[in-house]
Amino acid sequence: MILATELVKHYRVGDHIVEALRGVTLTVPKNEFLAIMGPSGSGKSTLMHILGCLDHPTSGTLHIDEEEINITNQNRLAELRNKKIGFVFQQFNLLSRTSAINNVELPLLYAGASASERHKRAQKALEMVGLGHRTGHFPNQLSGGEQQRVAIARALITDPPVILADEPTGNLDTKSGNEVLAILQSLHKRGITLIMVTHERDVGEHADRIVHMLDGRITGDEMVEDK
């Protein structure tokens, strides 16, 4: 379970401050499928990066499974990111000089898997997102939606118990988007905690609960009916 308390995040730009998060408190129970929605610039990605231990808040606290996340303990943060959390970035963040299959294998290096084990699992993950025929391509040899699917495969490869997906279907046609959603839903059925940013209402309605953000705050919190 994830417990965020009064998260504030300020960015300094020149001589002014952007208040990207203005006091966000959020509890995400184990095995919940939570959708986060809100306008462009409302703080969704900023919140996701803090929940994913990729950034620290200006103030406020974060607990994951009752353990307080302390940014001074960089080793523990790295361990959490590698073992507990799979992150799908809004802009994919693939390594440009690395093939699709090697990008997907990367998280398994920390897990100590053998080279052939990593390769086999990465191949399978890419086949699952429909890219078995693109494993050797580099990111600049892939379409936008193909890069997005490589990023998704990479986030799933270590079977993490928590998946944070920032607009995972933004660059996908309806059919590919539904295939990705189906993968995430089946993982959710098997027990993962899934937090997804989406701007598409009909994607959000597959979640258990939708939280709305506006100007760095949570302004709405609704359980999804009739699923």
Add this chain to the structure above:
Amino acid sequence: MILATELVKHYRVGDHIVEALRGVTLTVPKNEFLAIMGPSGSGKSTLMHILGCLDHPTSGTLHIDEEEINITNQNRLAELRNKKIGFVFQQFNLLSRTSAINNVELPLLYAGASASERHKRAQKALEMVGLGHRTGHFPNQLSGGEQQRVAIARALITDPPVILADEPTGNLDTKSGNEVLAILQSLHKRGITLIMVTHERDVGEHADRIVHMLDGRITGDEMVEDK
């Protein structure tokens, strides 16, 4: 008017060839609003780059206003790109060491506008996409949807007669997406030719016509009813 005849595009990857376009013939009349839809990897961005004179086909020809586009004439290509075509890239392609306002000004350098004129027009363009308060931010200090809107402002700044927009609302919430669509529609009313790739049916239905792609070919071509 844009006339593409039997466009073929092959990419070589290692020892195999990707047939990204397999013979695309397409006529886009002046002042048409055309939507291009199709699955991830079907060749939409590849086609857009060729139509936008940013890439050349393996074979086939392209005519823009009855002028045959010849890839050996690099100066003429640059002139067309700068004067005739505004391009919104699927992944924005902003200069990372350049502020939002300077990114938007860039196409005006070729037009020979004065520094204060460029600055004034770029400020206005950013205000039009709701980013008047983010002009000094660098791309990595902007949200995904904000970067997308900077890319849109940049494509519009020289008032080009042809706008090619590759998934311009992919990272935008419904409200911001509708605002961008409204801008493009008003430009279309004033006479521009607009070609937009989108994976969202309800965005496509604002167009005059929708072309469907699959595996590097055009497989459908429909006029949009009841607008």
